[in-house]
Amino acid sequence: MAIKKVSIIGLGALGVLFGHHLSKRMKLEDLRIIADQYRISRYEEEMVYSNGELCEFQYVTPEEECSPADLLIISVKFNGLDEALHSVRKHVGENTIILSLLNGITSESIIGHVYGMDKVLYCVAQGMDAVKSGNKLTYENMGMLCFGSKEPGVVSPKAKELADFFEEMDIPYELVTDMHRRQWGKFMLNVGVNQTVAVYQTNYGGVQCEGRARDTMIAAMREVIALSGKEGVHLTEEDLQYWLDILGTLGASGKPSMAQDAEAHRPSEVELFAGTVIEMGRKHGLPTPVNEELYEKIRRMEMHYSAQ
Structure with missing residues (x-):
C-alpha cells in the first residue's frame, strides 16, 4: 500500500524541517500537523519559517x-x-506506519506498547544541523533518516514501503538492517555532543x-561504548570514529537541541542521556564519572533558570 496521507506531531527542528520539505511535494490536505488549539493559534499568528521560507501547513487538533x-x-x-x-x-489505523524521530533508545518500545510494535519502524535522524529559534528554523545540512525493522537482517514490507515513499519525496534516507546498533551509536553521539555543547556553551565548531x-565529549561517548558491551551491542572505536566523522560534516555554527534548550532556559533531556548512562552504569557496576559530572552541571544550570 502506497503512503498518501502523512501526519506529524511536534514542530521542533525536525518536525519543521521534514514537514516543510513534504509540504512542497504533497497536497495540502494530505499532510496534517497535529497540535492543540493554543499551539495552532500561535503558529497561525507568528507563522513558521524554514530557511527563510514560509511553511504552509494544515493544522488539526487531536479532537478532530x-x-x-x-x-x-x-x-x-x-518529555x-x-x-x-x-x-x-x-491518526493511527490498522496499517499506519509510525516513525519516531526522538533521541534516545526507548521511544519505539514506548510507542509500540501503546499502538503495537507491528506499526513501528526503528529510526535514527542523523547528519542534520538544524537550529530553531522561536518560529524560525535554519540549517545547512538536511541530514537523513535511517530506519528499519527491529529484527536484524530483515527488510519488512513496511520498511520497503517507507523507502519507496522517501524516494518519491526526495528525502535522504538509509534503509538499515541493524537498527539496534545504529540507535546505540546515535545515542552515544548524543550523550557526548548534546551535553558537552550545552555545558561548554559552544556550538558544533567547539567540539569539532x-x-x-x-x-570531554569523547570521554562521555566512551562510557557508552563500555556499557554497550554489557547490553549486548558491542560498540567499538570504529563506531566512535563513524559518528565523529558525521559530526565533522555539520555546520560549525549549528547547535544540538540541548544547547538550544539551555539558551532558551527550557528543561533539557539530560535524564535521557546522562541519566540513562548513569543508571546503566550502576546496573552493570561500571563507573561513569564523565556523565555524572555533565549531569550535575546541567542540573545546576536548570536550577539557575528556575531561580531567575
Missing part, C-alpha cells in the same frame, strides 16, 4: 475526526511523548576542533 494516516511521524521531545501518544490516537570540550 479524520482518516488514519499512512505514515505518522512523532517528533516531540521525550512530551506521553501526551503526544494520546493526541495522535485518531581539538580541546577540552572535544576531549
